[in-house]
Amino acid sequence: MRKIRTYIFDLDGVIVDTAKYHYLAWKNSANQLGIEFTKESNELLKGVSRIRSLEIILELGNKKISDAEFDRILNEKNKNYLSYIEKMDASEILPGVLDALKWIKENDGKIALGSASKNAKPILEKVGLMEYFDAIVDGNDVSKAKPDPEVFLLGAEQTHSKPEECVVFEDAIAGIQAANNAGMLSIGIGEKEVLKEADYVFQNFTEIEIEFFEKLENN
Ligand code: G6P
Ligand code: MG
Numbered sequence: 001m002r003k004i005r006t007y008i009f010d011l012d013g014v015i016v017d018t019a020k021y022h023y024l025a026w027k028n029s030a031n032q033l034g035i036e037f038t039k040e041s042n043e044l045l046k047g048v049s050r051i052r053s054l055e056i057i058l059e060l061g062n063k064k065i066s067d068a069e070f071d072r073i074l075n076e077k078n079k080n081y082l083s084y085i086e087k088m089d090a091s092e093i094l095p096g097v098l099d100a101l102k103w104i105k106e107n108d109g110k111i112a113l114g115s116a117s118k119n120a121k122p123i124l125e126k127v128g129l130m131e132y133f134d135a136i137v138d139g140n141d142v143s144k145a146k147p148d149p150e151v152f153l154l155g156a157e158q159t160h161s162k163p164e165e166c167v168v169f170e171d172a173i174a175g176i177q178a179a180n181n182a183g184m185l186s187i188g189i190g191e192k193e194v195l196k197e198a199d200y201v202f203q204n205f206t207e208i209e210i211e212f213f214e215k216l217e218n219n
Helices: 019-032 039-043 050-060 067-085 097-106 120-126 150-158 173-181 210-218
Strands: 006-009 110-114 135-137 166-170 185-189 200-202
Touching: 006 150, 019 039, 019 050, 019 067, 050 067, 067 120, 097 110, 097 210, 110 150, 120 135, 135 150, 150 166, 150 173, 166 173, 173 185
Parallel strands: 006 110, 006 166, 110 135, 166 185, 185 200
Antiparallel strands: none
């Protein structure tokens, strides 16, 4: 194992479970378009940008719309999504995440966010985690989507770290690939069968023992 000093977190599905709100908001848009949208279809949108998400929904429904209608739906979906975000609080932080963030801070590690979401900052503010982050790289800062490593390489740059000193926590396959492409250690949060390409996989943060973090830092 290599010596880790910087911890890069994906947001949706790692720190908070916002997939349920994306689902409700996209379902509303899809239904308006006469497209059936299920929880299974929602899985296809994890880690995927807002624009690409709508393209996937249109592909699922075999439907074409004008550019103006495309933009209108994107705006409406985001407004709807933000109405759910508005009600979020610290109770929505996923189990074990806060303890992990505290441990990293107490041990002088750096913490960065690497998310495709353009709503990352309001979400971190709502759940009260802003103060933990030394750098926030989100959908407003990148031009290339995961599995491109851009988002994580920017996180390394902004924390003055080398890629090999960084570990990435991710719940999406494309996110694990992005971490691997960046030359960083990749830790999957979710199912081993799905996140096969990750260096390590845990169901959630309560499964990660302090000894594991100690090993990352002290090797
Ligand atoms: C994350 C989520 C995706 C979402 C994307 C953009 O990657 O996993 O489901 O589509 O962010 O989010 P935004 O908040 O910008 O619409
Ligand atoms: Mg995610």
